[in-house]
Amino acid sequence: MSTATATDPLLQIRGLSVGFPTRAGTVMAVDDVNLSIGKRETFGLIGETGSGKSVLGMAVMRLLPNSARIGGAIMLEGIDILTLDPEATRRLRGGSIGLVPQNPGSSLNPVLRVGTQIGEAVRLHRGVSGREAGQVVHDLLDRMGLPEPEKTARQYPFQLSGGMRQRVLTAIGIAGQPALLIADEPTKGLDAIIRGQVIETLHKAARETKASMLVITHDLQVAEQLCDRVGVMYAGKILEIQTAERLFSAPQHPYTKALLNATPRKGLVPLPGTAPGLFDRPPGCVFAPRCGLVEIACGEDQAMRGMNGGAQVRCRLHAG
């Protein structure tokens, strides 16, 4: 993937907004988001706590509460999934869209053998059962790099290491042969060595199934290592999309630059101020109050613009 826009998109999100009504008015957790994910592409969504990453992911999985006010369109293989009825929505999850849950410690049922748990997903979404389902389970475990799939299938979660449990969860995520695999914070709370294994496992899952992948993470190294392209979210908006390689070597938006400079490797340069809360989003550019390059034009909302070199940036510095 060498350009910043997906050439053969599987998923296209257009003008997506998600608001939650509260007594003080509707708060916009996701605001005018446009992005596309290509076939077989791994797309990373990075940004700090509260920026709207998980809400965006839940919108794609149709997991938002009924109270949420949703605008825009989410096209998966040409169908707007926001218009699907409940039955079709149920088939979507675990079917066309697979989910790798966050925490390998708590996402598996402790009293069921892991083979049984993967088998459930296989029966539900592939319509196979009995010996055939068992065969699929072993095949999935094998593809996830577990050395003894038959043995692992008979074990309980507590008998497996953290890295193995993560592979089991990933096997569940791909059990329905999804076109799109979503992982929300797959490395949260994990030590470095296991984190490396998770990155490998997800990469393997995407390659084996030829699925596209949406990786939601606050961990910049995960995005850099695993993803083809990366979008940077801040206060509900996407401020920049670039190939991972370019984003981490030549960030364009002032927020992306500041975020990278705050990492230990880049010297821990502090970013002044705090991110706006849901109730105090500034008009115009959401980053303007913390930006060192602010000018009058920043008081107006900027559209996402394509640049030479393929980046898409939402900043007046990159206007025409």
Next chain:
Amino acid sequence: MLVEAIGLTKHFGARGAGVAAVDNVSLAVAEGETLALIGESGCGKSTLGRLLLRLIAGDSGRIKFDGADITDLSQRALRPLRQKMQILFQHPDSSFHPRKTLIASLIEPQRLHLLAPRAAAREKAVRLAVELGLHADILDRYPHQVSGGQLQRIALARVLTLDPKFIVLDEPTSMLDVSVQAQVVSLLRVAQQRYGLTYLFITHDLDLAAAVSDRIAVMYRGRVLEQGPPAKIVDAPEHDYTKRLVSAFRYYLKKD
């Protein structure tokens, strides 16, 4: 050396049962230095930090502070030293009373140590909080009404009210976002310079350890495997575990 551990060992539960949480550890932290202690979760970092501060008792080994052996001091004899040896936790909310205003919690340690009358204690607490970039008016709020980054700064201000010499920083930024982590680290550096502090900086993030410390000690299953300047640990690790750790941080997946 300001702080020294010699052959420290600590088992939890029945002695001889299971492995030691801290196993024959010797290390020293020089005055004004930052020693980073890294290792995976459960390897014994927090236990070692608590042993050094005499918050828990060890099974064997010695602890020295400022030249004096404090291993067997009574709680009473420890009191004046407690003020000089402090700890900052990963979850600052655990050290604040949820129904007390932040300013009330900020003043408390000085009152407990009988250091200052209320008004003077308050003045000092506010001055330190403002030095750490906080607005004095947020101190009238309750813990849940401020962000995690703000609460960690307030926790640091509270520790500083006691004029400590040595602070165990137990994963002080591991719950914070990258940009807030950078803010907190920068304040820790300022405080270290201004007040001549010595830090034991506990973290599981090798990049962070390398960025903040003068030396790194690598801990694995209760033991300190090796110690050295960041460049040495990162570029020429000796132990297999350290090598694996370094490669986990330097590792780049080959995309195909």
